[in-house]
Each structure stands twice: as structure tokens, then as C-alpha cells.
Amino acid sequence: MSVAVVFWFGLLVVGHVAGRLYGSYTMRRSGDGDRRSRGTYRLLSLVGLTAVVGLTLSGLVDATETALSSLHPALAGGLAAPLAWVPTGIGTIVAVLVTYLGVFPYARERRDLEISATTAVGRLAKYLVAIAVLCLGLIAPLIVLVRLSAPSPFLIPILFAVLLFWISVWTQYSVQLSQKIVEPTADQRRRLEAAADRVDTTIPLAGVIPGEETETAGLYLGGSFRNRRLYATDYTFDALDDDELAALCARATAADELRLLERRALVLSLLFGLFLTLSLWRSMLVALPALAIVWPLLSWYLQRCAFAADRRAAQSVGADELASAYEATDDLADDRGRLHERLASRPSTARRLERLRH
DSSP states (O other): OHHHHHHHHHHHHHHHHHHHHHHHHHHHTGGGOOOSOSSHHHHHHHHHHHHHHHHHHTTHHHHHHHHHHTTOHHIIIIIHHHHTTHHHHHHHHHHHHHHHHHHHHHHHHHHTOOOOHHHHHHHHHHHHHHHHHHHHHHHHHHHHHHHSSSOOTTHHHHHHHHHHHHHHHHHHTHHHHHSOOBOOOHHHHHHHHHHHHHTTOOOOEEEEEOOGGGTOOOEEEESOTTSOEEEEETTHHHHOOHHHHHHHHHHHHHHHHTTHHHHHHHHHHHHHHHHHHHHHHTOHHHHHHHHHHHHHHHHHHHHHHHHHHHHHHHHHHOHHHHHHHHHTSOOGGGGOOHHHHHHOSSOOHHHHHHHHTO
16 A cells, blocks of 8 residues: 555656646647647546556555445455555546646647646546446446456446447446536527528537636437436637538538437457456457457547538538538647547548538
């Protein structure tokens, strides 16, 4: 336990210093006018991965499980195993937030943002907690199967069913879990309802995501397929005119009709379930090559579904209007490398615009 504590405090210091150094570097290289994050999320991902691996190898998970098992007989029966990852998750989130605090002052100055550090860190913390909840739900069946000396192959369908249920629920409510939602103003609701009426969209606006200073525009689907809801960033109403807003409503309707949320949940559950199945019932040497083959294929399938939704929306409002709406959004993923683009579940805005105009 002492090794884990020393490692964690050391990572906090190193992460914060690395964040400040990286922020200073981006300020020196910002003369070309590019206001994007320049790999801030890669740095945060690296710190998060280092925290998870380091805290696990230093014995924090085992020590927590031992402590929980000694508290109550029910915890000793196996419930302590998934809960033992909670301190590791909390430590990882704190390490990422401390690193972000090092980067944030430079990012705020470079992008000319009017937002306090408390607000920015609070938003990131909520997003990270939502990701941690998803990961905890994915880890739980893995731990149960590992604890079995010889898991039966008949458990494979149950594993896939559990993963599909958990990922489906998280996907449908990820916006509410990861973002702060506020009530739309009367003008925002009026504009979106007018745009929705133009394209026969029946999905109601459930809330607005604050964050105008981040200059992110977009509409997001949430809720179950029987109770679908729309969520919009507040910047959307400033950056888009009525025609562009109607185009995004048409795109949201097309995505709902094609069940993109359900398709994405199914693909994620298949991908993770296949990896767990091959790892537990075969070996990691079989699971990794299979993952390397199946992941790009499933990503290609999801991207084709996204392009199909774009085509359906373009038939309703016109390709030019939809392209104009996409151009008004600030997509940080447009600087993807080739590998990232192949593995991403959503195509970049640049590729969407290319498809719409050809």
C-alpha cells in the first residue's frame, strides 16, 4: 500500500509539471493560429493509463480487496473484487485532473476561453466519472469469470448478453451521465422546435449542454429508442442559422431511424465480448490478433452507418445545408492519423464533408 501511495503522489507531481511544460510548448508553437488542443487529450490519456497500470502493479487493488473482505462476510464472497477497483479509479481521475490543471491556463489563453479552472475541471471530472462507471461495469464480469477455475463455455452467451445490456444502457444515457444539462431558454426551444418542424423531426429537446466558451456545436441523441431525446450545446444556437439547425435535426432523425446508438452498443459489446471470450477460453495470443482484425472491420461498419445517416439527411435538406452545418462545428478529431481514423467509430468531419460534396 505504501508503494502505491508514493507512486500516486509522485505521479501527481510529474503529471502537473508535464502539463505545464506541454502547455508552455503549445503557446510557443501557436503562431500559426491553430487553436486546437494539440494533443492535450493524448497527454491526459497517457497519465490515466500510467495511473491505472502503476496503481494496479503496486498492489492497491489487492490491498483494497483484502481490506473489504475483512469488513463483512458478504464482501468476502466475491463482491469485493469489483469494488476493489474503485480506489484505483478515483486515483486515476485525480491524477488526470491534476495534469489538466497544469495544461488549462495555457489552453485558456491560447483559445481565448472565458471559463474558470473550477468549471473546466468540474466538467472533465463528471465525464471521467461516467467513463469510470462504464469501465467498472465491464470489469465486473471479467473478474467473475477469472475467479472461476474452469468457466463453462455455456457462460459465453451470458457474457455477451450482460455486456450488451450494460453498454446499451450506458450509451443511451451517456450524455446525461457525462455532461451538465440545463433547461433550454425560450428562444432556444422555439428555434429548435421550428427547425424540427421543417424536417418532420418528432424528437423533443430535453436539455442544453452549457459550454459556449468551448465553441462546440452539435446535437446529441439520448434515451431509449422508445423515449428518444435531443441535447444541444448552447453554442449551437449561436454558430448555426435556422437552415443549418434544421439540417442537424434531419441528421439526428436519420441517426435515430437507423438506430445508430443501438448499433454502436452492439458493436462495442461484440468487440469486448470477443476479446474476453478468446482471452479466457483460448489465450491472449489468440485474442490480440483477432482484436486487430475485427476492430477495424467493426469500425468500418459503424462509419458506413454514419455515412448512410448523412445521405438520408442530405436527401431531406440538401447536401449543401448539411455540409454547412458540419463546417460550423469545431471537430478536434479532424487531425487524426490514418490508424486513428481506421479505428474510430465515427468518421471525421473532413471525410463527411468529402462524401457530401462528391
